[in-house]
Amino acid sequence: MKKISIDELKPGMYVQGIVKQQGNLKIKSQGKVTHADVVRRLKQKGILELLIDPSRAFEPQPTSEEPITASFPKASANQSANVQFDDEITKAKKLHHKGKALQKRLLDTVARGLPIDISIPREFTEQLVGSIDRNPNALMCMTKMREKDSYLFEHSLNVAILLANFAKHMGMSDKDIRELAFAGFLHDIGKIQIPDEILHKPGRLTEQEMSVMKLHVERGISVLEDMKIPAHIIRTMAEHHERLDGLGYPKGLRGEQISFAGRMIAIVDTYDAITADRCYKPGMPSQTALKILLKDAPAKYDKHLVEQFVKCVGIFPVGGLVELNSGSVAVVVKQQDKAPLKPVVKAFYSIKGNHFLAPKEIDLSQSQYKIEKSVLASQFGLDFNRFFDEQIAV
Numbered sequence: 001m002k003k004i005s006i007d008e009l010k011p012g013m014y015v016q017g018i019v020k021q022q023g024n025l026k027i028k029s030q031g032k033v034t035h036a037d038v039v040r041r042l043k044q045k046g047i048l049e050l051l052i053d054p055s056r057a058f059e060p061q062p063t064s065e066e067p068i069t070a071s072f073p074k075a076s077a078n079q080s081a082n083v084q085f086d087d088e089i090t091k092a093k094k095l096h097h098k099g100k101a102l103q104k105r106l107l108d109t110v111a112r113g114l115p116i117d118i119s120i121p122r123e124f125t126e127q128l129v130g131s132i133d134r135n136p137n138a139l140m141c142m143t144k145m146r147e148k149d150s151y152l153f154e155h156s157l158n159v160a161i162l163l164a165n166f167a168k169h170m171g172m173s174d175k176d177i178r179e180l181a182f183a184g185f186l187h188d189i190g191k192i193q194i195p196d197e198i199l200h201k202p203g204r205l206t207e208q209e210m211s212v213m214k215l216h217v218e219r220g221i222s223v224l225e226d227m228k229i230p231a232h233i234i235r236t237m238a239e240h241h242e243r244l245d246g247l248g249y250p251k252g253l254r255g256e257q258i259s260f261a262g263r264m265i266a267i268v269d270t271y272d273a274i275t276a277d278r279c280y281k282p283g284m285p286s287q288t289a290l291k292i293l294l295k296d297a298p299a300k301y302d303k304h305l306v307e308q309f310v311k312c313v314g315i316f317p318v319g320g321l322v323e324l325n326s327g328s329v330a331v332v333v334k335q336q337d338k339a340p341l342k343p344v345v346k347a348f349y350s351i352k353g354n355h356f357l358a359p360k361e362i363d364l365s366q367s368q369y370k371i372e373k374s375v376l377a378s379q380f381g382l383d384f385n386r387f388f389d390e391q392i393a394v
Helices: 036-044 085-111 119-134 136-142 151-169 174-186 189-193 207-213 215-226 231-238 260-275 286-295 303-313 384-392
Strands: 002-005 014-021 047-052 321-324 328-334 344-350 355-363 371-375
Touching: 036 047, 036 260, 085 119, 085 136, 085 151, 085 174, 085 189, 119 136, 119 151, 119 174, 136 151, 136 328, 151 174, 151 189, 151 260, 151 303, 174 231, 174 260, 189 215, 207 215, 215 231, 231 260, 260 286, 260 303, 286 303, 321 344, 328 355, 355 384
Parallel strands: none
Antiparallel strands: 002 047, 014 047, 321 328, 321 371, 328 344, 344 355
């Protein structure tokens, strides 16, 4: 046996045990280091020193492309904001509308069997990441602006936004952030080849219908391969329905067979799907989606990544609505890292008076007001999207 530091750990080594670590997370003490993702995950979980068995060293399988990986967490997304929310929100709104239009055009092109110029979605996702660099709260707010019957366009766009923000929170490189956003933007492109009566069915799918629905991943892989998308980005897209317990699809991958990026997109895809409004049902509150993810970790989802995602989006996510003890409804516009229960909000509606108010920004960490609970616009019969367009995103 040989004791080494985490910085000396490389693919091809066999870990016999953990010698030293930070934090209280329980880490599996033995196993093969099959690729660089394993090393980076161990670093993120606080592993400092390990015991390896040189006699069990092996030759790791080579990969044609460098996979998307994570480095040590750096500053959170909110700490990197350098443009005020009010200055970025108008740009973010235009970018969000542009993203939905581009999604529609891409899906129409695939449905007609025509070639796709990948430089267009690539350039768009770079613009998306640029907005997140300037102020992540603006585009995160736009992910809450749902329109009926637009799920297919909005979902992939929102997954791209959430993934980019999540990757930034995790301290990933600019290149990896852009590639994760790109993978998220294209991850459901195969759905356009699923019959509408199954894709838009208002209710639970039959077993046979679900088998057809699951084909969207393989068809998406085929589309991306025709587009000459790099293999590691296709792999990320292909793993968004894989689960750690092996009960996902299309390949039923298990545990370490799923890449780091694949684990991230699975979490984000599930979160947005749960919170999205559909033609046949309203979305669930963000807190409900986060509870479901935490409940299903570590069986289905990477527990460490789920915990980081909760920190990333916050207990009261940007764009979500809350009821204040003042009797008003407010929209969350900024997280507070040191005060997660006291975000910055904009109050805009009086519950007692049943009327809109002039939007007023309130830093709850510096105010006597506090959040009573999360609410939905439908509870008060509010057309929040219209009000947002006319009074907030101006």
